Amino acid sequence: MGTSSRISYLVLVSFLSLSLAGKSIQYSGISFTSQDIDIKDAFPNSIKLVESLGDTLINHLNDNSTLNANLRTEVSDSFSTTPYSIIVAIDHESIDTQYEDHRKICVNRFRLGMQVIVFSTRDQQVLSISPLTLRSQYQDPSINGICELDKKIELLRFAELSYGIQIPIKNYKNYISLKNTEMIKLIRNKSIESNLFSKKDKIFGMVINKILSTKPENIQNSQFFVGIDDIKLGKLALEQMLGNKEFKKNSLFADSSGDFKKESYKVWAGQQFSKWFSDTFEFPLIPYVKGRALGKDITLKFENRNEAINLRLPSLDYGFVVNIKGFKKVKLDESNLREAFAWAAFSSIEFHNVGIEKLSEISLKHVYTREINKSDSVEDWDNFNYSQNKIMKDYVTNLETLDRKWLKKASNFSSKEFKKHSNIIKKNIRL
Numbered sequence: 001m002g003t004s005s006r007i008s009y010l011v012l013v014s015f016l017s018l019s020l021a022g023k024s025i026q027y028s029g030i031s032f033t034s035q036d037i038d039i040k041d042a043f044p045n046s047i048k049l050v051e052s053l054g055d056t057l058i059n060h061l062n063d064n065s066t067l068n069a070n071l072r073t074e075v076s077d078s079f080s081t082t083p084y085s086i087i088v089a090i091d092h093e094s095i096d097t098q099y100e101d102h103r104k105i106c107v108n109r110f111r112l113g114m115q116v117i118v119f120s121t122r123d124q125q126v127l128s129i130s131p132l133t134l135r136s137q138y139q140d141p142s143i144n145g146i147c148e149l150d151k152k153i154e155l156l157r158f159a160e161l162s163y164g165i166q167i168p169i170k171n172y173k174n175y176i177s178l179k180n181t182e183m184i185k186l187i188r189n190k191s192i193e194s195n196l197f198s199k200k201d202k203i204f205g206m207v208i209n210k211i212l213s214t215k216p217e218n219i220q221n222s223q224f225f226v227g228i229d230d231i232k233l234g235k236l237a238l239e240q241m242l243g244n245k246e247f248k249k250n251s252l253f254a255d256s257s258g259d260f261k262k263e264s265y266k267v268w269a270g271q272q273f274s275k276w277f278s279d280t281f282e283f284p285l286i287p288y289v290k291g292r293a294l295g296k297d298i299t300l301k302f303e304n305r306n307e308a309i310n311l312r313l314p315s316l317d318y319g320f321v322v323n324i325k326g327f328k329k330v331k332l333d334e335s336n337l338r339e340a341f342a343w344a345a346f347s348s349i350e351f352h353n354v355g356i357e358k359l360s361e362i363s364l365k366h367v368y369t370r371e372i373n374k375s376d377s378v379e380d381w382d383n384f385n386y387s388q389n390k391i392m393k394d395y396v397t398n399l400e401t402l403d404r405k406w407l408k409k410a411s412n413f414s415s416k417e418f419k420k421h422s423n424i425i426k427k428n429i430r431l
Contacts, residue, residue: 023216026082026121027061027073030054031300033091033115034308039301045158046090046112052184053162053204057088060198060208068212082121086214088207089115089300092133092264093158096252097147100377106147107379109252111135112161112203113271116210117298117311118219118284125312126298127219128284130210131271134203136161138169152176152183159184163191164202226429227286228273229319229354231266236326241265241381247327250381269322272389276396281431285320289313318429321350321358322392327384332369340371343380345387349395351425359428360421364410366390399425 030050032039040047061073072082092113099106116130138157140149156175160167165187167175175183191197199205233241242260243249251258253265270288277285289298298311325346332340350361366387372378394406399422407418425431 024070024072024082025084025086025118025214025216025219027058027071027211028085028087030057030088030090031309033089034299034301043090043093045155046093046162048155048180049159049162049184050090052188056163056188056192056197057204057208061211064208064212068215070216071211071214084118084127084216084219085121086116086118086211087300088211089117089298091115091131092267095149095154096254097149098251098379099142099145099147101145102375102377104142104145106140106142108138108140108147108149109135110138110157110161111252112158114203114207116207116214117300118214119311123312124309125314126286127314129274129287129289130278130284131274131287132203132206132210133268133271134161134206150176152180155180156183156187159187162197162204163187164196164199164204165191165194224430225286225314225316226283226318227316227320228270228288228322229316229352230321231269231288232321232323233262233266234323234325237324238262240327247329247380247384250384252379252381252385269324269388269392273320273322273392273396276393280396280400283429283431286313286316316354319352319354321352323348323350324388327387329380329384338371338373340369341378341383342367342369343383343387344368345384345391347388347391349392351421351428353428360424362395362411362413362418362421364391364395366394366410398422 030053032043032046032050034042058073061071065071065073071086090113092111094111096109096111097106098109111133112135113131113133115132117126118128119126136157140147153172153176156167156172167187175186178186188197196202197204198208200209236245239245240247241250241253241262249258249260250265251260253261253268255261255264266288274285274287277283298313299308300311301308325348327346328344330342330344332342334340344365344367346363346365348361348363351359353359368383368387368390370383391410394410397403398406398418402415402418402422404415407413407415411418413421
Protein backbone atom coordinates (compact mmCIF):
# COMPACT_ATOMS: atom_id res chain seq x y z
CA MET A 1 0.00 0.00 0.00
CA GLY A 2 1.43 3.43 -1.05
CA THR A 3 1.88 6.38 1.25
CA SER A 4 -1.11 8.26 -0.15
CA SER A 5 -3.24 5.12 0.10
CA ARG A 6 -2.22 4.60 3.72
CA ILE A 7 -3.08 8.24 4.53
CA SER A 8 -6.45 7.88 2.80
CA TYR A 9 -7.10 4.66 4.71
CA LEU A 10 -6.23 6.30 8.05
CA VAL A 11 -8.43 9.30 7.29
CA LEU A 12 -11.31 6.97 6.41
CA VAL A 13 -10.84 4.93 9.59
CA SER A 14 -10.68 8.12 11.67
CA PHE A 15 -13.81 9.46 10.00
CA LEU A 16 -15.71 6.23 10.58
CA SER A 17 -14.56 6.13 14.20
CA LEU A 18 -15.80 9.68 14.77
CA SER A 19 -19.09 8.86 13.08
CA LEU A 20 -19.58 5.82 15.28
CA ALA A 21 -18.63 7.78 18.39
CA GLY A 22 -21.15 10.43 17.41
CA LYS A 23 -23.87 7.82 17.47
CA SER A 24 -23.08 6.40 20.89
CA ILE A 25 -24.47 7.05 24.36
CA GLN A 26 -22.32 6.76 27.46
CA TYR A 27 -23.91 5.02 30.44
CA SER A 28 -22.52 7.04 33.33
CA GLY A 29 -23.63 5.29 36.49
CA ILE A 30 -26.05 5.78 39.38
CA SER A 31 -26.26 9.02 41.31
CA PHE A 32 -28.61 10.95 43.61
CA THR A 33 -30.58 14.12 42.94
CA SER A 34 -29.85 16.74 45.56
CA GLN A 35 -31.33 20.06 46.62
CA ASP A 36 -28.44 21.09 48.87
CA ILE A 37 -29.35 18.25 51.22
CA ASP A 38 -26.80 15.72 52.41
CA ILE A 39 -27.54 12.50 50.52
CA LYS A 40 -26.92 10.50 53.68
CA ASP A 41 -29.88 12.30 55.27
CA ALA A 42 -32.10 12.23 52.17
CA PHE A 43 -31.36 8.62 51.15
CA PRO A 44 -30.38 6.67 54.29
CA ASN A 45 -31.30 3.31 52.73
CA SER A 46 -30.58 3.83 49.04
CA ILE A 47 -27.05 4.94 49.87
CA LYS A 48 -26.42 1.49 51.35
CA LEU A 49 -27.85 -0.16 48.22
CA VAL A 50 -26.27 1.96 45.48
CA GLU A 51 -23.04 -0.02 45.07
CA SER A 52 -24.91 -3.30 44.75
CA LEU A 53 -27.48 -1.78 42.38
CA GLY A 54 -24.73 -0.23 40.26
CA ASP A 55 -22.89 -3.53 39.88
CA THR A 56 -26.11 -5.36 39.03
CA LEU A 57 -27.10 -2.78 36.43
CA ILE A 58 -23.74 -2.60 34.65
CA ASN A 59 -23.47 -6.41 34.54
CA HIS A 60 -26.96 -6.70 33.05
CA LEU A 61 -26.29 -3.98 30.46
CA ASN A 62 -23.05 -5.69 29.43
CA ASP A 63 -24.77 -9.08 29.19
CA ASN A 64 -27.48 -7.55 26.99
CA SER A 65 -25.31 -5.21 24.93
CA THR A 66 -26.72 -6.56 21.66
CA LEU A 67 -30.07 -4.96 22.53
CA ASN A 68 -28.53 -1.49 22.21
CA ALA A 69 -25.39 -1.39 20.09
CA ASN A 70 -25.10 2.38 20.65
CA LEU A 71 -24.68 2.07 24.41
CA ARG A 72 -21.18 2.36 25.86
CA THR A 73 -20.60 1.01 29.34
CA GLU A 74 -16.84 0.51 29.61
CA VAL A 75 -16.22 3.80 31.47
CA SER A 76 -19.21 4.13 33.75
CA ASP A 77 -18.54 7.62 35.11
CA SER A 78 -17.04 9.51 32.17
CA PHE A 79 -18.83 12.41 30.53
CA SER A 80 -16.15 13.49 28.06
CA THR A 81 -15.90 10.92 25.29
CA THR A 82 -19.38 10.82 23.74
CA PRO A 83 -21.97 13.45 22.77
CA TYR A 84 -24.66 11.95 25.01
CA SER A 85 -24.65 10.51 28.49
CA ILE A 86 -27.34 8.59 30.29
CA ILE A 87 -27.50 8.44 34.06
CA VAL A 88 -29.77 6.84 36.65
CA ALA A 89 -30.66 9.22 39.47
CA ILE A 90 -32.31 8.04 42.66
CA ASP A 91 -34.55 10.97 43.47
CA HIS A 92 -36.81 9.81 46.28
CA GLU A 93 -37.16 7.36 49.14
CA SER A 94 -39.82 7.69 51.79
CA ILE A 95 -41.84 5.78 54.36
CA ASP A 96 -45.37 6.91 55.17
CA THR A 97 -46.85 5.45 58.37
CA GLN A 98 -50.50 5.36 59.44
CA TYR A 99 -51.70 3.95 62.74
CA GLU A 100 -55.10 2.23 62.59
CA ASP A 101 -56.43 2.34 66.13
CA HIS A 102 -59.33 -0.08 65.66
CA ARG A 103 -56.99 -2.78 64.34
CA LYS A 104 -53.99 -1.78 66.45
CA ILE A 105 -51.71 -2.01 63.42
CA CYS A 106 -49.32 0.25 61.55
CA VAL A 107 -49.69 0.61 57.80
CA ASN A 108 -46.28 1.44 56.31
CA ARG A 109 -45.98 2.54 52.68
CA PHE A 110 -42.50 2.45 51.17
CA ARG A 111 -41.91 4.59 48.07
CA LEU A 112 -38.86 4.66 45.81
CA GLY A 113 -38.32 6.99 42.86
CA MET A 114 -35.68 6.98 40.13
CA GLN A 115 -35.07 8.97 36.96
CA VAL A 116 -33.33 7.95 33.76
CA ILE A 117 -31.76 11.18 32.50
CA VAL A 118 -30.24 11.71 29.06
CA PHE A 119 -28.11 14.82 28.72
CA SER A 120 -25.74 16.50 26.31
CA THR A 121 -22.15 15.88 27.33
CA ARG A 122 -20.93 19.13 25.77
CA ASP A 123 -23.06 21.55 27.78
CA GLN A 124 -24.65 19.23 30.40
CA GLN A 125 -28.14 20.19 29.29
CA VAL A 126 -30.92 17.71 30.00
CA LEU A 127 -32.45 16.27 26.82
CA SER A 128 -34.98 13.92 28.41
CA ILE A 129 -36.02 12.69 31.84
CA SER A 130 -37.97 9.48 32.38
CA PRO A 131 -39.34 9.35 35.96
CA LEU A 132 -40.07 5.93 37.48
CA THR A 133 -41.66 5.21 40.84
CA LEU A 134 -42.87 2.19 42.76
CA ARG A 135 -44.58 1.74 46.11
CA SER A 136 -45.15 -1.19 48.43
CA GLN A 137 -47.39 -1.44 51.50
CA TYR A 138 -46.90 -3.44 54.70
CA GLN A 139 -48.96 -4.04 57.82
CA ASP A 140 -46.96 -4.18 61.04
CA PRO A 141 -47.95 -4.52 64.70
CA SER A 142 -47.77 -1.45 66.89
CA ILE A 143 -46.09 -1.29 70.27
CA ASN A 144 -48.55 0.32 72.68
CA GLY A 145 -50.02 2.37 69.86
CA ILE A 146 -46.61 3.53 68.63
CA CYS A 147 -45.38 2.82 65.10
CA GLU A 148 -41.64 2.47 64.92
CA LEU A 149 -39.75 0.25 62.49
CA ASP A 150 -36.39 -1.36 63.05
CA LYS A 151 -33.81 0.32 60.76
CA LYS A 152 -32.67 -3.08 59.51
CA ILE A 153 -36.21 -3.88 58.38
CA GLU A 154 -36.41 -0.51 56.60
CA LEU A 155 -33.25 -1.39 54.63
CA LEU A 156 -34.53 -4.89 53.88
CA ARG A 157 -37.75 -3.50 52.43
CA PHE A 158 -36.04 -0.91 50.25
CA ALA A 159 -33.80 -3.73 49.01
CA GLU A 160 -36.93 -5.76 48.25
CA LEU A 161 -38.45 -2.83 46.39
CA SER A 162 -35.26 -2.18 44.41
CA TYR A 163 -34.71 -5.80 43.45
CA GLY A 164 -38.35 -6.70 42.83
CA ILE A 165 -38.46 -9.49 45.38
CA GLN A 166 -40.91 -10.23 48.21
CA ILE A 167 -39.73 -11.83 51.43
CA PRO A 168 -42.35 -13.26 53.82
CA ILE A 169 -42.27 -11.42 57.14
CA LYS A 170 -41.90 -14.76 58.92
CA ASN A 171 -38.50 -15.14 57.18
CA TYR A 172 -37.18 -11.68 58.11
CA LYS A 173 -35.09 -13.09 60.95
CA ASN A 174 -32.95 -14.97 58.42
CA TYR A 175 -31.97 -11.63 56.86
CA ILE A 176 -31.84 -9.02 59.62
CA SER A 177 -29.43 -11.19 61.62
CA LEU A 178 -26.84 -10.57 58.87
CA LYS A 179 -24.60 -7.57 58.33
CA ASN A 180 -26.06 -4.97 55.95
CA THR A 181 -23.77 -5.91 53.06
CA GLU A 182 -24.47 -9.64 53.55
CA MET A 183 -28.23 -9.05 53.69
CA ILE A 184 -28.19 -6.95 50.51
CA LYS A 185 -26.04 -9.53 48.73
CA LEU A 186 -28.45 -12.33 49.70
CA ILE A 187 -31.48 -10.39 48.43
CA ARG A 188 -29.64 -9.44 45.24
CA ASN A 189 -28.60 -13.04 44.53
CA LYS A 190 -32.12 -14.36 45.08
CA SER A 191 -33.46 -11.74 42.69
CA ILE A 192 -30.84 -12.47 40.03
CA GLU A 193 -31.40 -16.22 40.29
CA SER A 194 -35.09 -15.75 39.56
CA ASN A 195 -34.49 -12.80 37.19
CA LEU A 196 -37.04 -10.76 39.15
CA PHE A 197 -35.06 -7.50 39.18
CA SER A 198 -35.31 -7.11 35.39
CA LYS A 199 -39.06 -7.68 35.08
CA LYS A 200 -40.78 -4.78 33.35
CA ASP A 201 -43.19 -4.16 36.25
CA LYS A 202 -40.32 -3.77 38.75
CA ILE A 203 -38.57 -0.44 39.19
CA PHE A 204 -35.13 -1.74 38.20
CA GLY A 205 -36.66 -3.52 35.24
CA MET A 206 -38.22 -0.21 34.17
CA VAL A 207 -34.79 1.44 34.42
CA ILE A 208 -33.15 -1.31 32.36
CA ASN A 209 -35.84 -1.21 29.70
CA LYS A 210 -35.55 2.58 29.41
CA ILE A 211 -31.75 2.50 29.06
CA LEU A 212 -31.72 -0.30 26.49
CA SER A 213 -34.43 1.39 24.43
CA THR A 214 -32.73 4.81 24.35
CA LYS A 215 -31.23 5.35 20.89
CA PRO A 216 -29.34 8.41 19.59
CA GLU A 217 -31.80 8.90 16.74
CA ASN A 218 -34.63 9.29 19.25
CA ILE A 219 -32.91 11.95 21.32
CA GLN A 220 -34.22 15.44 20.78
CA ASN A 221 -30.91 17.25 20.67
CA SER A 222 -32.32 20.52 19.45
CA GLN A 223 -33.58 23.84 20.72
CA PHE A 224 -37.17 22.57 20.83
CA PHE A 225 -38.39 21.31 24.19
CA VAL A 226 -41.79 20.39 25.59
CA GLY A 227 -42.52 19.63 29.22
CA ILE A 228 -44.50 20.24 32.37
CA ASP A 229 -44.27 23.98 32.90
CA ASP A 230 -46.01 23.96 36.28
CA ILE A 231 -48.20 22.03 38.69
CA LYS A 232 -50.51 24.37 40.57
CA LEU A 233 -52.45 23.57 43.72
CA GLY A 234 -55.66 25.58 44.07
CA LYS A 235 -56.55 27.13 47.42
CA LEU A 236 -59.16 24.46 48.22
CA ALA A 237 -56.94 21.55 47.14
CA LEU A 238 -54.02 22.81 49.20
CA GLU A 239 -56.15 23.36 52.32
CA GLN A 240 -57.61 19.85 51.92
CA MET A 241 -54.19 18.25 51.58
CA LEU A 242 -52.87 20.21 54.55
CA GLY A 243 -55.69 18.70 56.64
CA ASN A 244 -57.40 22.04 57.24
CA LYS A 245 -60.74 21.01 55.71
CA GLU A 246 -62.91 17.90 55.87
CA PHE A 247 -60.07 15.39 55.37
CA LYS A 248 -56.97 14.61 57.36
CA LYS A 249 -53.70 15.69 55.76
CA ASN A 250 -52.30 13.89 52.73
CA SER A 251 -49.57 12.05 54.60
CA LEU A 252 -48.48 10.12 51.51
CA PHE A 253 -46.47 13.24 50.66
CA ALA A 254 -45.35 14.22 54.13
CA ASP A 255 -41.92 15.02 55.53
CA SER A 256 -40.31 13.33 58.52
CA SER A 257 -42.35 15.50 60.90
CA GLY A 258 -45.62 14.47 59.22
CA ASP A 259 -46.32 17.80 57.49
CA PHE A 260 -47.67 17.76 53.92
CA LYS A 261 -44.95 18.72 51.42
CA LYS A 262 -46.46 20.65 48.55
CA GLU A 263 -43.40 20.32 46.33
CA SER A 264 -43.25 16.53 46.73
CA TYR A 265 -46.85 16.23 45.59
CA LYS A 266 -46.25 18.55 42.63
CA VAL A 267 -43.21 16.54 41.54
CA TRP A 268 -45.24 13.32 41.77
CA ALA A 269 -48.11 14.73 39.70
CA GLY A 270 -45.71 16.11 37.10
CA GLN A 271 -43.83 12.84 36.87
CA GLN A 272 -47.03 10.85 36.40
CA PHE A 273 -48.24 13.15 33.63
CA SER A 274 -44.83 12.94 31.95
CA LYS A 275 -44.83 9.15 32.20
CA TRP A 276 -48.27 8.75 30.61
CA PHE A 277 -47.43 11.18 27.82
CA SER A 278 -44.04 9.64 27.05
CA ASP A 279 -45.42 6.09 27.09
CA THR A 280 -48.38 6.99 24.85
CA PHE A 281 -46.62 9.08 22.22
CA GLU A 282 -42.99 7.94 22.63
CA PHE A 283 -42.30 11.64 23.08
CA PRO A 284 -40.18 12.53 26.12
CA LEU A 285 -41.56 15.42 28.18
CA ILE A 286 -39.36 17.35 30.56
CA PRO A 287 -41.18 16.69 33.85
CA TYR A 288 -41.78 19.21 36.60
CA VAL A 289 -38.60 19.22 38.69
CA LYS A 290 -37.99 20.84 42.06
CA GLY A 291 -34.72 22.12 40.66
CA ARG A 292 -36.63 24.66 38.58
CA ALA A 293 -36.75 26.81 41.69
CA LEU A 294 -32.96 26.63 41.99
CA GLY A 295 -31.72 28.18 38.79
CA LYS A 296 -33.10 25.32 36.71
CA ASP A 297 -30.21 23.08 37.76
CA ILE A 298 -30.33 19.46 38.83
CA THR A 299 -27.42 18.54 41.07
CA LEU A 300 -26.35 14.91 40.85
CA LYS A 301 -23.99 13.56 43.47
CA PHE A 302 -22.08 10.30 43.29
CA GLU A 303 -21.59 8.46 46.56
CA ASN A 304 -18.25 7.00 45.46
CA ARG A 305 -16.76 10.27 44.15
CA ASN A 306 -16.12 13.61 45.79
CA GLU A 307 -17.75 15.61 43.04
CA ALA A 308 -21.11 16.62 41.67
CA ILE A 309 -22.41 17.58 38.27
CA ASN A 310 -25.03 20.24 37.61
CA LEU A 311 -27.37 19.46 34.76
CA ARG A 312 -29.28 22.35 33.20
CA LEU A 313 -32.95 21.99 32.47
CA PRO A 314 -33.78 23.46 29.07
CA SER A 315 -36.15 26.37 28.64
CA LEU A 316 -39.48 25.06 27.39
CA ASP A 317 -40.98 26.09 24.07
CA TYR A 318 -44.33 24.52 24.88
CA GLY A 319 -45.59 23.28 28.21
CA PHE A 320 -48.51 21.83 30.11
CA VAL A 321 -49.82 23.34 33.34
CA VAL A 322 -51.88 21.07 35.59
CA ASN A 323 -54.19 22.94 37.95
CA ILE A 324 -55.37 20.70 40.80
CA LYS A 325 -58.54 22.32 42.11
CA GLY A 326 -59.97 20.11 44.84
CA PHE A 327 -61.46 16.83 46.01
CA LYS A 328 -64.85 15.54 47.11
CA LYS A 329 -66.03 12.36 48.86
CA VAL A 330 -69.65 11.20 48.70
CA LYS A 331 -71.39 8.21 50.30
CA LEU A 332 -73.40 6.44 47.58
CA ASP A 333 -75.06 3.58 49.43
CA GLU A 334 -75.06 1.70 52.69
CA SER A 335 -76.13 -1.68 54.07
CA ASN A 336 -75.73 -3.28 57.49
CA LEU A 337 -72.20 -4.42 56.69
CA ARG A 338 -70.96 -2.36 53.75
CA GLU A 339 -70.73 1.18 52.42
CA ALA A 340 -70.17 2.54 48.93
CA PHE A 341 -68.24 5.78 48.39
CA ALA A 342 -67.11 7.96 45.52
CA TRP A 343 -63.81 9.88 45.58
CA ALA A 344 -63.68 12.67 42.99
CA ALA A 345 -60.75 14.81 41.85
CA PHE A 346 -61.16 18.03 39.86
CA SER A 347 -58.45 19.59 37.68
CA SER A 348 -57.82 21.60 34.57
CA ILE A 349 -55.00 21.14 32.08
CA GLU A 350 -53.60 24.07 30.13
CA PHE A 351 -51.32 24.08 27.10
CA HIS A 352 -48.97 27.05 26.74
CA ASN A 353 -46.56 28.59 24.33
CA VAL A 354 -44.38 29.12 27.38
CA GLY A 355 -43.87 32.73 28.31
CA ILE A 356 -46.10 33.95 25.50
CA GLU A 357 -49.69 32.77 25.78
CA LYS A 358 -52.08 30.05 26.89
CA LEU A 359 -53.25 28.24 23.75
CA SER A 360 -55.93 25.94 25.17
CA GLU A 361 -57.44 24.66 28.43
CA ILE A 362 -59.79 21.89 29.50
CA SER A 363 -61.47 21.17 32.86
CA LEU A 364 -61.60 17.50 33.88
CA LYS A 365 -62.78 15.26 36.70
CA HIS A 366 -62.53 11.61 37.64
CA VAL A 367 -64.76 9.77 40.10
CA TYR A 368 -63.51 6.56 41.68
CA THR A 369 -66.16 4.37 43.35
CA ARG A 370 -65.58 1.54 45.76
CA GLU A 371 -67.41 -0.57 48.33
CA ILE A 372 -65.80 -1.21 51.71
CA ASN A 373 -66.67 -3.16 54.84
CA LYS A 374 -67.83 -0.92 57.67
CA SER A 375 -65.24 -2.50 59.91
CA ASP A 376 -62.41 -1.52 57.54
CA SER A 377 -60.62 1.78 57.56
CA VAL A 378 -59.88 3.49 54.28
CA GLU A 379 -57.16 5.96 53.31
CA ASP A 380 -59.03 8.71 51.47
CA TRP A 381 -55.87 10.14 49.94
CA ASP A 382 -54.99 6.82 48.34
CA ASN A 383 -58.28 7.10 46.45
CA PHE A 384 -58.02 10.83 45.72
CA ASN A 385 -54.49 10.37 44.39
CA TYR A 386 -55.75 7.53 42.22
CA SER A 387 -58.49 9.79 40.82
CA GLN A 388 -56.03 12.60 40.10
CA ASN A 389 -53.68 10.18 38.37
CA LYS A 390 -56.56 8.83 36.28
CA ILE A 391 -57.44 12.35 35.15
CA MET A 392 -53.95 12.73 33.71
CA LYS A 393 -53.67 9.21 32.29
CA ASP A 394 -57.08 9.25 30.62
CA TYR A 395 -56.49 12.75 29.25
CA VAL A 396 -53.28 11.68 27.52
CA THR A 397 -54.84 8.47 26.22
CA ASN A 398 -57.70 10.43 24.69
CA LEU A 399 -55.37 12.96 23.08
CA GLU A 400 -54.25 10.02 20.99
CA THR A 401 -57.65 8.40 20.37
CA LEU A 402 -60.84 10.02 21.66
CA ASP A 403 -63.34 7.93 23.62
CA ARG A 404 -66.60 9.89 23.61
CA LYS A 405 -67.91 8.00 26.65
CA TRP A 406 -64.90 9.13 28.66
CA LEU A 407 -65.31 12.71 27.47
CA LYS A 408 -68.95 12.81 28.52
CA LYS A 409 -68.06 11.68 32.05
CA ALA A 410 -64.89 13.70 32.45
CA SER A 411 -65.59 17.09 30.83
CA ASN A 412 -68.14 19.57 29.55
CA PHE A 413 -66.29 19.70 26.22
CA SER A 414 -68.04 18.49 23.09
CA SER A 415 -66.19 16.06 20.82
CA LYS A 416 -65.57 18.92 18.40
CA GLU A 417 -64.08 21.11 21.15
CA PHE A 418 -61.83 18.32 22.42
CA LYS A 419 -60.55 17.50 18.94
CA LYS A 420 -59.72 21.17 18.43
CA HIS A 421 -57.87 21.18 21.77
CA SER A 422 -56.00 18.00 20.81
CA ASN A 423 -55.07 19.31 17.36
CA ILE A 424 -53.62 22.52 18.83
CA ILE A 425 -51.27 20.41 20.97
CA LYS A 426 -50.29 17.94 18.25
CA LYS A 427 -49.66 20.63 15.64
CA ASN A 428 -47.47 22.77 17.88
CA ILE A 429 -45.31 20.01 19.32
CA ARG A 430 -45.08 18.19 15.97
CA LEU A 431 -46.76 14.93 16.91
